[in-house]
Amino acid sequence: MKILVIGQGIGGSVLSFVLERAGADVYLAEGNLPGSASRVAAGIINPVTGKRFVKSWRFDEFYPVARRIYTEIQQTLGLQVWEPQSILRLLQTPEEQNNWSARCTQPDYESYLSEVESAGAWTTLLKKGFSYGLISNAARVRFPELMEAYHHYLLNKERLISQQIKYVDIPQWLTKFDRIVFCEGFRASENPYFPDLPWQMAKGEALLIRFHQNSANAIAQMVKKTSLIAPVGDGLFWAGGSYQWHYDDYNPSEGEKSYILQRLEEMLDAKFDIVDHVAGVRPTVKDRRPFLGESRMLSNVFIFNGLGTKGALLAPYWAEHLAANIFESQPIDPEVEVHRNR
Numbered sequence: 028m029k030i031l032v033i034g035q036g037i038g039g040s041v042l043s044f045v046l047e048r049a050g051a052d053v054y055l056a057e058g059n060l061p062g063s064a065s066r067v068a069a070g071i072i073n074p075v076t077g078k079r080f081v082k083s084w085r086f087d088e089f090y091p092v093a094r095r096i097y098t099e100i101q102q103t104l105g106l107q108v109w110e111p112q113s114i115l116r117l118l119q120t121p122e123e124q125n126n127w128s129a130r131c132t133q134p135d136y137e138s139y140l141s142e143v144e145s146a147g148a149w150t151t152l153l154k155k156g157f158s159y160g161l162i163s164n165a166a167r168v169r170f171p172e173l174m175e176a177y178h179h180y181l182l183n184k185e186r187l188i189s190q191q192i193k194y195v196d197i198p199q200w201l202t203k204f205d206r207i208v209f210c211e212g213f214r215a216s217e218n219p220y221f222p223d224l225p226w227q228m229a230k231g232e233a234l235l236i237r238f239h240q241n242s243a244n245a246i247a248q249m250v251k252k253t254s255l256i257a258p259v260g261d262g263l264f265w266a267g268g269s270y271q272w273h274y275d276d277y278n279p280s281e282g283e284k285s286y287i288l289q290r291l292e293e294m295l296d297a298k299f300d301i302v303d304h305v306a307g308v309r310p311t312v313k314d315r316r317p318f319l320g321e322s323r324m325l326s327n328v329f330i331f332n333g334l335g336t337k338g339a340l341l342a343p344y345w346a347e348h349l350a351a352n353i354f355e356s357q358p359i360d361p362e363v364e365v366h367r368n369r
């Protein structure tokens with residue numbers, strides 16, 4: 028089966044890998060358009076979210092699949108893209124500390140959450156007065172490295188189409204391909220083959236920082252309060268992110284920069300330089316579930332999108348799910364079916 032995947036973010040990269048492994052002849056089109064979320068994301072997989080530290084949707088199912096697929100991808104590409112990293116959670120208010128302690132005693136949270144006495148390698152960089160929790164079974168997927176290496180992998184196999192695919196040309200592309208899958212991130216809101224989907228795109232920004240203290244280079248753990256700081260190699264740290272549901276462009280803004288700096292100020296007692304400031308748009312859906320399935324406007328045209336704030340965790344599981352639909356006509360889970368009742 029000959030398949031054209033449109034968009035080489037984390038969604039399109041993982042899906043093409045899975046489709047190719049299943050035996051398809053896969054081509055990937057990438058237009059290098061501004062605003063891509065995967066190019067600016069930290070790629071973090073965090074088992075618990077929110078003020079109450081609730082385990083993320085179907086985490087126990089998705090995480091093993093993510094670990095397996097990213098491990099296979101790194102074997103194929105010959106570089107590390109899967110990086111297990113714990114998260115040091117800063118706890119400040121009594122309410123936060125109570126919620127944390129309560130969660131730690133629940134059996135299904137035991138392998139994820141624990142209380143720790145010290146901030147370890149972060150100690151000299153953090154403000155005093157916090158207590159600490161530790162989030163295990165977290166990880167970081169190195170999005171930029173993965174996408175860059177996958178780009179070259181496709182180039183070598185002559186499977187990369189370096190252009191923006193226009194919607195009007197889709198019928199023409201269908202004369203050359205058996206299936207087309209759109210993985211175009213936030214641009215899907217304009218896709219005429221999947222009209223009227225309840226998108227709620229969320230622009231986000233982040234900073235890349237470098238601490239003055241050399242000891243920071245040895246840190247191999249993320250730290251989180253409202254914002255998150257993650258070591259990303261070469262002594263650099265990703266810090267962010269922000270959320271904007273209304274925006275005029277895809278560019279980094281002074282407003283969001285100062286928001287992130289304020290959040291860092293709440294956590295850090297350390298000097299740092301800002302090395303870069305980036306922005307992208309998350310393909311977020313109102314009900315926070317992905318979109319998978321075939322167009323009702325044109326047969327053999329599919330969507331793989333809506334990865335929202337959790338592309339690193341969700342892409343592998345749902346890529347295998349869509350592959351099972353395309354190759355074996357397995358039904359799509361109603362929770363993520365693109366035509367689900369809303």
Ligand SMILES: Cc1cc2nc3c(=O)[nH]c(=O)nc-3n(C[C@H](O)[C@H](O)[C@H](O)COP(=O)(O)OP(=O)(O)OC[C@H]3O[C@@H](n4cnc5c(N)ncnc54)[C@H](O)[C@@H]3O)c2cc1C
Nearest residue numbers: 034036037038058060064065068071192212231337338339
């Ligand atoms: C600041 C920020 C921080 C984040 N942090 C995390 C995190 O820590 N962990 C996590 O899991 N997620 C995180 N996310 C969310 C994550 O980035 C997304 O879930 C994921 O990147 C979405 O990937 P995607 O492939 O669907 O879309 P995108 O990354 O937007 O990729 C779409 C690609 O399609 C291409 N394209 C679009 N239309 C066409 C066309 N017609 N022809 C050819 N090419 C086309 C674009 O150029 C782009 O490269 C973050 C997002 C932001 C903005």
